[in-house]
Amino acid sequence: MIEALSFEFIQHALIAGILVSFAAGIIGSLIVVNRMVFLAGGIAHASYGGIGLAVFFGLPIFLGASVFAVGSALLIASLTLRKRHRIDTFIGLIWAVGMAIGVIFIDLTPGYNVDMMSYLFGSILAVSTEDLYFMGTLLAVILFVMIFWYRDILAVSYDSEYAALRGVHVRFFYTLILILAALTVVVSIKVVGLILVIAMLTIPVYIAEKLSHSLFSMMFLSGLIATLFTLVGLWFSYTYNLTSGASIILISAASLGAFLLFYRGK
Amino acid sequence: MFVVQIENLSFAYEKDLILEDINLTVEEKDFLAIIGPNGGGKSTLLKLMLGILKPKKGSIQVLGKAASKNPSHVGYVPQNTNVNTDFPIKVIEVVLMGHVGAKNPLFGYGKDEIACAMGALSQVGMQEYAQSKIGSLSGGQRQRVMIARALCAHPKILLLDEPTSSIDIKGQKEIYELLKLLNQSITIIVVSHDISVILEYANKAAHINKRLSYHDISNKKETFHTHNEGEHFCEVELLQMLGSEGCNTCEHEEESKWRETK
Numbered sequence: 001m002i003e004a005l006s007f008e009f010i011q012h013a014l015i016a017g018i019l020v021s022f023a024a025g026i027i028g029s030l031i032v033v034n035r036m037v038f039l040a041g042g043i044a045h046a047s048y049g050g051i052g053l054a055v056f057f058g059l060p061i062f063l064g065a066s067v068f069a070v071g072s073a074l075l076i077a078s079l080t081l082r083k084r085h086r087i088d089t090f091i092g093l094i095w096a097v098g099m100a101i102g103v104i105f106i107d108l109t110p111g112y113n114v115d116m117m118s119y120l121f122g123s124i125l126a127v128s129t130e131d132l133y134f135m136g137t138l139l140a141v142i143l144f145v146m147i148f149w150y151r152d153i154l155a156v157s158y159d160s161e162y163a164a165l166r167g168v169h170v171r172f173f174y175t176l177i178l179i180l181a182a183l184t185v186v187v188s189i190k191v192v193g194l195i196l197v198i199a200m201l202t203i204p205v206y207i208a209e210k211l212s213h214s215l216f217s218m219m220f221l222s223g224l225i226a227t228l229f230t231l232v233g234l235w236f237s238y239t240y241n242l243t244s245g246a247s248i249i250l251i252s253a254a255s256l257g258a259f260l261l262f263y264r265g266k
Numbered sequence: 267m268f269v270v271q272i273e274n275l276s277f278a279y280e281k282d283l284i285l286e287d288i289n290l291t292v293e294e295k296d297f298l299a300i301i302g303p304n305g306g307g308k309s310t311l312l313k314l315m316l317g318i319l320k321p322k323k324g325s326i327q328v329l330g331k332a333a334s335k336n337p338s339h340v341g342y343v344p345q346n347t348n349v350n351t352d353f354p355i356k357v358i359e360v361v362l363m364g365h366v367g368a369k370n371p372l373f374g375y376g377k378d379e380i381a382c383a384m385g386a387l388s389q390v391g392m393q394e395y396a397q398s399k400i401g402s403l404s405g406g407q408r409q410r411v412m413i414a415r416a417l418c419a420h421p422k423i424l425l426l427d428e429p430t431s432s433i434d435i436k437g438q439k440e441i442y443e444l445l446k447l448l449n450q451s452i453t454i455i456v457v458s459h460d461i462s463v464i465l466e467y468a469n470k471a472a473h474i475n476k477r478l479s480y481h482d483i484s485n486k487k488e489t490f491h492t493h494n495e496g497e498h499f500c501e502v503e504l505l506q507m508l509g510s511e512g513c514n515t516c517e518h519e520e521e522s523k524w525r526e527t528k
């Protein structure tokens with residue numbers, strides 16, 4: 001294991017794992033307390049459309065996926081704010097249509113050259129330096145937003161009606177959370193893949209929620225727990241030669257099961 | 267000056283009028299109870315006073331200004347404080363949400379804000395729970411915290427929507443005793459179903475079912491108290507008493523007929 005650390009791709013994988021885990025911990029907490037898990041799932045799958053478009057036009061994958069995911073987030077945000085009771089229908093729609101667009105554009109791309117499975121299930125061992133910059137920038141943006149607007153985001157998440165009465169711009173923060181969620185989903189694609197990303201956004205958060213007294217501690221703890229799961233999952237995947245994304249998720253799920261048994265038993 | 271002055275107010279969400287030709291004045295240090303059937307427009311009227319909704323017709327003035335112009339002097343305690351109880355938030359953070367005025371823009375809260383929030387919590391007798399998670403409190407305690415949140419802005423009026431709907435009898439009484447205490451300096455407007463309790467504390471009652479009928483009940487309490495065991499009245503009886511003063515909505519008539527046939 002130690003000699004593995006000298007490989008650059010392993011170093012990249014570890015750094016990416018930590019950066020993405022913290023982003024997922026913070027944003028996952030917001031998604032869970034705002035009851036947006038299904039929304040994030042829809043955006044994650046829809047971003048496949050962006051990957052397809054990027055492959056077809058020869059653009060950077062992160063760029064295509066980000067633009068498409070943010071577009072889906074904005075669409076969902078505007079639909080939710082207008083027709084809240086119909087939101088599950090819209091999410092299902094965006095979820096499937098986005099994926100279909102991705103599949104069609106990859107069909108249309110001459111010469112099959114990309115391993116599409118890596119986007120569905122992650123490819124943390126193939127993280128480039130540019131990817132790391134992207135992940136680092138996103139985490140910095142998330143931290144900045146949280147430091148600057150923690151109170152407003154807390155107010156909107158806890159009681160949006162009251163926050164609106166106190167002059168907090170609920171629409172703006174709701175959309176902001178969704179955009180950050182979309183971007184987090186995109187960077188998580190590298191680590192666990194877009195199908196598995198929802199577990200990464202929820203399992204650590206679920207454990208942290210039970211142990212936290214405030215949103216801040218929930219976010220921080222979620223980040224730590226997600227990092228732990230990612231590192232253990234990576235080690236597991238390296239040792240037994242298994243897919244890294246799936247290993248991370250199963251390690252997380254097993255830990256959640258153990259945690260709940262212990263938590264109930266107390 | 268009237269604290270709240272509503273003139274010829276009508277309101278509709280879509281086509282059908284929810285409120286029609288409402289006239290109401292609330293004076294300083296009144297304790298007004300707004301009663302009436304479900305869907306009668308009680309909460310809607312509260313939201314109009316808060317400025318969340320805009321009237322279709324007529325005017326609504328709060329503290330001499332249009333309703334939406336002065337959120338800082340109007341405290342609001344919403345219905346359903348039992349939702350979102352899993353949320354990881356401390357009592358003090360909930361109360362701080364009510365603070366208005368200069369905000370510390372970065373992470374964390376200013377000393378003056380915390381002092382203000384602690385003051386509000388001690389007003390409702392909850393200061394020792396400041397660091398507790400909101401979900402660990404009972405329904406009645408949570409309702410006190412929501413009242414503290416409203417008090418944090420030093421309001422001149424306190425609006426409460428069904429403040430005791432999900433609280434046990436003992437907790438209900440405590441909440442009303444607290445409101446009575448606060449009423450010494452703040453005007454209180456409560457929307458409620460439990461008429462029998464509200465009559466113990468309110469000095470005015472407005473029955474709303476699309477239209478409004480208004481009653482000054484401050485001198486009527488004796489009448490109520492002479493009625494058998496004292497504390498609780500059947501809703502129909504109360505509505506009949508109020509109804510004899512010209513409260514002619516069809517609901518009452520139906521209810522009294524139903525009572526006679528029984």
